[in-house]
Amino acid sequence: MVADYRCKPIDQYLTSAEREKRTRFEALFAETPVCSLTNNKYKLKNVDAEIISNITPSDVRILIETEDEYDRRGSFTRLFPSPFGSAYLKYFMRIRYSDLLLNAWTTKYFNERQQGH
Secondary structure, three states, X not given: OOOOHHHOOOHHHOOHHHHXXXXXXXXXXXHOOOOEEEOOEEEOOOOHHHXXXXXXXXXXXXXXXXXXXXXXXXXXXXXXXXXXXXXXXXXXXOOOHHHHHHXXXXXXXXXXXXXXX
């Protein structure tokens, strides 16, 4: 069986619209303070809602893979992405688009996982 890498969000298989979205959100995040603490919950300013408002095919692949990993976690507790994962972003050497996407997704749908599916 031959691996079909088109199923993975590898840069060379991204559409120009997907590349543009990734670049835009990484740049937006770079211009924004990492996060703010509101009501005991960290939130990324200007990024959370908009990044998941228009899900691309590569976003779906990332989200499916992440949900599958979550289902296989066993008794482990996942620190990132999680509803409080924004607090850990300050420790990342580089924030990637997928980090922003997963943070927004888990912030919105963690307690409503069926709705997110």
